[in-house]
Amino acid sequence: MTNTTPSKYYAWGLVALLWVVAFLNYFDRIMITSMRDPIVSEFGLTDAQFGLLTSVFLWSYGLLSPFGGFLADKYSRKKVIIFSVSIWSAVTLWTGFTSSFEEMLASRFFMGLSEACYIPAALALITDYHRGKTRSLATGLHMSGLYAGLAFGGLGGYIAEFYGWRSGFQVFGVFGILYSIFLLYYLKDVEKTVDGEAEDGEADLSPRLSLWGSMKNLFKAKSFLVLLFYFSVLGMANWLVYGWLPTFLKEHFHLDPGKAGFSATGYIQIGSFVGVILGGILADRWFAKNKKSRIYMIVIGFSVGAPFLFLMSSTTVFAVAILAMFVFGIARGINDANLMPVLRQIADNRYIATGYGFLNFISTIVGGIMVYVGGALKDAKVDLAVVYQVSALLMLIATLSLLAIKIKKNA
Known part of the structure; x- marks a missing residue:
């Protein structure tokens, strides 16, 4: 089902509907990290093996992300979103019944494959409905669902302590399956044209899109390559x-x-x-005067946030670490509110979901390697503080590279 005259009420309602999905997307994947002790104990894992559970998820997630984005560009954002939610929820349920490390590893692999399709399709659909002055805020509000999932995913330690680590996966797996049925009736695709003309004057060529053609178009833009480098370092951190x-x-x-x-x-x-609210509102308001406002907001955010990540890993005072984590979080929120809107300004609108899929690809592949390396270094008695300090320095360098991005004339 498509919608040719999107109303502002449905546009904001869409953000609310997908906020719940965004919550589940990160809650289901991150819950395992705070359940480390009972899982390691039950399966007799080393730190490197436990890190591999997250790494395998990230590698499978990254590998499929471009294809998930491409399917959303070529066919239907709605169908890709519903497929993704239903499958990863079923895999979450399965995780709660695994009986060996190898089976858990397989479940994490399939969770990565299924979750990979969601974010590119969801952000593309939201920015289809939200243009100009509401785009960063709408994107940011949706991304706040991811933060909520991450925050409550940290409660996995308490869930494991009081109810057993399997119960969390079982309950939220069932909930996600039911919610995907609800979405089937309420999500709507929007036509790629507005008032008979494609956005930014680009023709609606979706039926003729090819993955190779999308790749060629995206990678010929130097600004996209800069964004790819930046996002890979961000994914690592x-x-x-x-x-x-x-x-x-x-x-x-x-x-x-x-x-x-x-x-x-x-x-x-x-x-x-x-950060996501502040970054979205300020970028949208600044956009009326400066079309590079969204890039500048990201640069400002992590120019402050990266040094605080370094501080978090260096201090011996927990209160200082709390402050540092809070400031780093603000920077990440500013980034998440503006990254997809920036991509819209540098890439052909026909390939937006595919482009974000490639960003996810490089970010999660690098991130997965670093999660495993973090475990291996820990086994080798290398302090995690050193790993975070190096990450903070690389993050600052990558952030400043964004100043080299050039936006489209009609962005």
Whole structure:
């Protein structure tokens, strides 16, 4: 079903509907990191093996992301979203019944494949409905669902402690399956044309799209390559945080698993909520005067946030670490509100979901490698603080590279 005259009420309602999906997208994937101790104990895993559970998820997620984005560009955002939600929820349910490390590894692989299709399709659909002055805020509000999923995913330690680690996967797997049925009736695709003309004057050639043609178009733009480099470093830093911060906090500040898991996600997500609203509103308002406002907002955010990531890994005072996590979260929120709108300004609108899929591809492949490397370095007695310090420096360099991006004349 398509919608040729999108109303502002449905456009914002869409953000609300997909916020729940975004929550599940990250909650289901990240819950495992704060359940480390009972899973390691039950299956007798090393740190490297436990890290591999997240790495395999990221590698499969990254490999399929461009294809998921391409299907959303060529066919239907709605169908890709519903397919993704239903399958990853079924896999989440399966995870709660796994009986061996190998079976859990397989479930994480298939979760990555199924979740890969969601974000490119969802952000493309939201920015189809939201243009100009509401695009960054709408994108940011949707991304805040991811933060909520990350924050509550940190409660996995408490779930495991009181109900057993399997129960969380079982309950939220069933909920996701039911919610995908609800989405089947309420999601609507929007035509790629507005008032008879394609957005930014580009023809609607979706039926003739090819993956190779999409790749050629995207990769010939130097600005897209800059964005790809930036996002790969961001993915490395983010997934080192997602995968190993609960362990880092537990060991360095002598926290119990529940408090460490919640602290590792909660403070960053609170900052991200602030950043995503602030970054979305400011970028949308600034956009009326400067078309590069969204790029500048990201640069400003991580020029401050990256040094605070370094501070978090260096301090011995937990209160200072909390402040540092909060500020880093603000920077990440500003980024998430503006990254897809920036992509819209540098890439052909016919390939937007595919383009975001390639960003996810490089980010998660690099991130997956670094999660595994983090575990291997930990086994080799290398302090995680050093890993975070190096990540912060690389993040600052990558952020400044965004200043080289050139936007389209009609963006």
